[in-house]
Amino acid sequence: MSWGIIMHLSSMVFLLMSSISCIMISMEFLMSSSMVFIEWEIMNLNSVSIVMTLILDWMSMMFLSFVSFISSMVLFYSGEYMKEDKNYNRFMYLVLGFVLSMSFLIISPNLVSILLGWDGLGLTSYVLVIYYQNEKSANAGMLTALSNRIGDVAILLSISLMFSVGGWNFVFWLGDLEEKENFLGLVSLIILAGMTKSAQIPFSAWLPAAMAAPTPVSALVHSSTLVTAGVYLLIRFSAVIEGTSAQLILFLAACLTMFMAGLSANFEYDLKKIIALSTLSQLGVMMSIVALGYSELAFFHLLTHALFKALLFMCAGVLIHNMKDYQDIRAMGSLAQQMPVTSMLLMLANLALCGTPFLAGFYSKDLILEVGFMGPLSSVGLVLYILSTGLTVCYTGRLIYYSMSKVFSVSGYHSVSDESSVMSNPMMCLSLGAIFSGAGLSWLIFPFPLMICLSGVMKYMALGISLAGGVLGYLLNLVSETKSLKSLGYYSIVVVAGSMWFMPFLSAGYISEKFLKIAKVYQKVGDYGWYEYYGGQGGYKWAMNKSLYVQMFQDNSLKVYMLMFMAWVVVVVSLV
Numbered sequence: 001m002s003w004g005i006i007m008h009l010s011s012m013v014f015l016l017m018s019s020i021s022c023i024m025i026s027m028e029f030l031m032s033s034s035m036v037f038i039e040w041e042i043m044n045l046n047s048v049s050i051v052m053t054l055i056l057d058w059m060s061m062m063f064l065s066f067v068s069f070i071s072s073m074v075l076f077y078s079g080e081y082m083k084e085d086k087n088y089n090r091f092m093y094l095v096l097g098f099v100l101s102m103s104f105l106i107i108s109p110n111l112v113s114i115l116l117g118w119d120g121l122g123l124t125s126y127v128l129v130i131y132y133q134n135e136k137s138a139n140a141g142m143l144t145a146l147s148n149r150i151g152d153v154a155i156l157l158s159i160s161l162m163f164s165v166g167g168w169n170f171v172f173w174l175g176d177l178e179e180k181e182n183f184l185g186l187v188s189l190i191i192l193a194g195m196t197k198s199a200q201i202p203f204s205a206w207l208p209a210a211m212a213a214p215t216p217v218s219a220l221v222h223s224s225t226l227v228t229a230g231v232y233l234l235i236r237f238s239a240v241i242e243g244t245s246a247q248l249i250l251f252l253a254a255c256l257t258m259f260m261a262g263l264s265a266n267f268e269y270d271l272k273k274i275i276a277l278s279t280l281s282q283l284g285v286m287m288s289i290v291a292l293g294y295s296e297l298a299f300f301h302l303l304t305h306a307l308f309k310a311l312l313f314m315c316a317g318v319l320i321h322n323m324k325d326y327q328d329i330r331a332m333g334s335l336a337q338q339m340p341v342t343s344m345l346l347m348l349a350n351l352a353l354c355g356t357p358f359l360a361g362f363y364s365k366d367l368i369l370e371v372g373f374m375g376p377l378s379s380v381g382l383v384l385y386i387l388s389t390g391l392t393v394c395y396t397g398r399l400i401y402y403s404m405s406k407v408f409s410v411s412g413y414h415s416v417s418d419e420s421s422v423m424s425n426p427m428m429c430l431s432l433g434a435i436f437s438g439a440g441l442s443w444l445i446f447p448f449p450l451m452i453c454l455s456g457v458m459k460y461m462a463l464g465i466s467l468a469g470g471v472l473g474y475l476l477n478l479v480s481e482t483k484s485l486k487s488l489g490y491y492s493i494v495v496v497a498g499s500m501w502f503m504p505f506l507s508a509g510y511i512s513e514k515f516l517k518i519a520k521v522y523q524k525v526g527d528y529g530w531y532e533y534y535g536g537q538g539g540y541k542w543a544m545n546k547s548l549y550v551q552m553f554q555d556n557s558l559k560v561y562m563l564m565f566m567a568w569v570v571v572v573v574s575l576v
Contacts, residue, residue, distance in 0.1 A: 008079060008092055015072035015099070019065045026061035030444060037109070039169075053169055055109040059299060062444075063232065064106050066303050067224045069433075070310045071099045073426035077314055078216040080422035081321060091131065095220065098124040102225040106232065109171040111159050118155055118197075118229065122148045125226050129213045140209040147206040151196035151230070154189040161186045170237065188246045190237050195250070198230030198283045200257045205504040207280050211272040215317035218272060222279040223310035228302055231286045235302075238295035251291035255384040258284025260501055262391030266398060266473070267498025271316050271327045274399055277500075278353060279309060281392060288385075289368050292375050300445050301364035307433035308352035308360055314427050315346035319403065321423075322416045329402040336404040339418040343404055345427050350400060352434045354393045354466055363438030369462045370452050389462060390469035397473030405478075 029035055035057035042050045075095065082088050101120030108114045122145065130141035161183070162168050194200075199207035207227065211218060221227060234241065234250075241247050261280035268274050282305050290298045319335065319342065320327055336343040348359075355365040372385055418424060499505070532538065 007089070008075060011092070011096055012072045012075045015068045015075070019068035019072065022061045022065035022068060025056070026058045026065060027444065029056070029061060030058040050112070051110065051169070052113060053110040054107045054113075055171065056107060059235075060107050062303065063224075063299075064103055066306050067099065067102055067106070070224045070306060070430070071095070071220060073310065073314075073430055074216050074220045076426040077219070077317070077423050078214075080420050081216055081317055082214065091214070094124055094128055094131075095217065098128065098217075098220065098225060102229065105229055109169055109236075111155065111162060111168040111170060114233070115152075115155050115159065118193075119152060121197075121226050121229060122152060125210070125213075125221065128217045128221075129210050131214055131217070132212065137212040140206075140212040143209050144206045147196055147199075147203050150203065151193040154193040154196070158186055158189045158193070161189070183240070184244060184246065187237070187240050187244050191234065191241065191246050191250050194230035194234040194287075195253060196230065197233070198227050198287060199280055200230075200250075200253045200284065200287055201260065202503060202506075204257060204260070204280060204500060205506070208273045208276045208500070209504065211270070211276050215272065215313060215320060218276070219310045219313035219317065222276060222313060224306040227279060227283060228306070231283065231290065231298060231302055234287070234290050235295045235299050238290055238293070241291070242293050247291050251288055251381065254284045254287035254291060255381050255388075256284075257281070258288070258388040259384045259391070262388050262395065263497050264500045265395040266391060267494055268395075269328050269330055271319065271329050271332075271399075271403075272313075274329070274395060275309075275312055275316055278312075278392070278395070281388060282309070282353075284388070285365070285368060288381070289372065292372065292377075294368075294371055294375075296445060297364070297368055297371060300441055301368055303441055304352075304360040304364045304438050307430055307437050308349045311345060311427060311430040311434050312349035312353065314423070314430065315342050315349060318342045318418060318420075318423055318427075319346075322418070329399065332403045333406040334404070335416065338416040341424055342418040342427075345431050346403070347400065348431055348434055350396045352438075354396050354470065355389075355462065356466075357463075358439075360434050360436070360438035363442045366462055367442075367450070370454060370459070371450070373458050373461070374452055374454055386461070386465055390465045390472075393466045393469035394473035397470040398477050401474050401477045405474075 035055065038054040038056070040052040042052060044050070075092070078091070078095070082091055085091060098121065101117045101124060103117075104120065105114055105117030108117060125148070126141050126145040129144050130137045159168060162170070196203045210221065213221065241250070258281045261277045261284065265274050265277035265281070268277060282301070286298045286301055286305075289301070318339070319332065322339065323332065326332070352359040352361040355361045355369075357366075369385065369389065373382070377385065496502070
């Protein structure tokens with residue numbers, strides 16, 4: 001047995017055992033209302049302690065359990081999906097580094113230690129996005145890295161602002177931050193960091209572009225690691241966000257993000273990008289409910305969404321793998337007859353995403369909608385919630401039609417099957433989570449029922465909108481196959497709606513190009529110009545010139561000059 005296979009199996013088993021251990025520890029902490037805080041003091045600086053801290057509470061342990069479980073399933077799945085890759089060992093080490101960075105971020109209650117996991121996620125995500133080493137992957141990786149660097153800078157500035165509090169363990173200072181009005185800048189920076197990492201408007205362009213990574217990486221990134229880091233950070237800081245003016249900005253950005261992503265997904269034909277826009281829409285749901293002050297509800301949806309979204313990406317990977325790397329849904333069709341197991345699991349994940357009763361997404365998503373309808377939603381927020389819910393089911397119905405129902409569109413000699421048990425088994429495990437995790441987590445996180453008072457119309461609105469959106473999404477595309485495409489008559493509207501409101505063009509094209517040109521001028525004039533003249537090279541020349549005088553004094557040359565000067569004075573006096 002080769003070293004790569006040994007490492008693959010051992011890491012998979014270790015992550016699975018870690019998942020079981022963490023969920024048991026989480027349940028113990030949840031039942032006993034306790035936590036463990038570990039702290040190592042490194043040094044003191046101006047009465048500020050620089051420490052290394054870890055927090056082990058029910059939330060961090062439960063999230064760590066889900067990350068470990070999904071990571072083990074992804075590694076199992078990758079054994080078949082990436083078996084033809086020549087650099088499989090490199091891929092496995094990168095994925096393990098990715099999981100390690102996310103784990104470090106989860107258990108860190110300190111902004112300095114969070115930065116290590118935060119930057120580790122940014123670095124490993126960039127390397128994984130450019131894994132296939134072509135021009136498209138390089139562009140997508142650069143856009144991902146540059147977008148996430150904005151959040152990194154915000155975290156660095158937050159560290160400097162928390163210097164005045166007396167420490168960076170924010171769990172100890174949340175009460176003080178609530179009482180001081182002059183910490184609005186800190187709150188705004190934390191929200192900015194969370195919005196960039198979770199791809200909220202106007203930083204949404206990088207998330208669909210990151211689909212250039214291998215599909216197992218996409219399953220890991222979009223379920224429980226990279227894009228959820230921003231939501232998790234804001235959940236930890238939710239006590240500080242409430243009651244600030246930045247809270248309203250976060251809510252509006254999140255509502256616009258989930259509406260924009262749902263609308264764009266209805267005009268997209270790339271299978272992975274449709275699922276990526278689905279993730280973006282659900283991140284908007286989580287961010288909006290955090291902005292309304294229900295952080296535990298956002299965490300509940302974060303966990304349930306992680307399971308069925310990982311399953312959805314794995315099913316998409318099986319489809320792409322069997323379709324010989326086709327990702328265009330128009331080239332699929334009738335897969336329910338040829339790939340029954342994968343089609344069943346794909347349908348299950350889609351139904352969980354739509355909030356079908358008694359699946360995982362129903363318990364969290366329906367509760368979020370009802371709490372939002374009952375809470376202080378503005379008319380704009382209410383309309384965006386309703387439209388986003390309908391659009392989610394609409395693009396799901398569209399995806400089901402193109403991939404499963406319509407006529408097979410590849411070729412008559414193309415054979416498709418889902419006989420690989422190496423890819424089917426981890427999908428089966430995740431399907432159990434997509435079915436039972438909603439009820440199980442609701443009993444754990446919310447042991448007492450929430451009192452929600454709504455009228456009958458508002459109570460059934462979520463279910464009615466979902467049904468209407470699903471029927472509309474399926475029938476519209478069924479008609480478009482037999483009739484002429486009516487969307488061609490509204491081409492400009494379709495382009496705007498299907499291009500994420502031109503954000504990829506603005507982020508990857510106009511804005512990045514302008515900033516890079518400005519940076520080039522700055523480098524030429526500054527780094528290679530005046531900074532060199534008054535900085536490194538200029539300082540070197542000045543120091544060398546001054547060192548000649550120092551050397552003269554050290555060589556006792558001053559005595560010679562003094563004797564020569566006295567002799568000159570004597571000669572002048574004698575002549576006079």
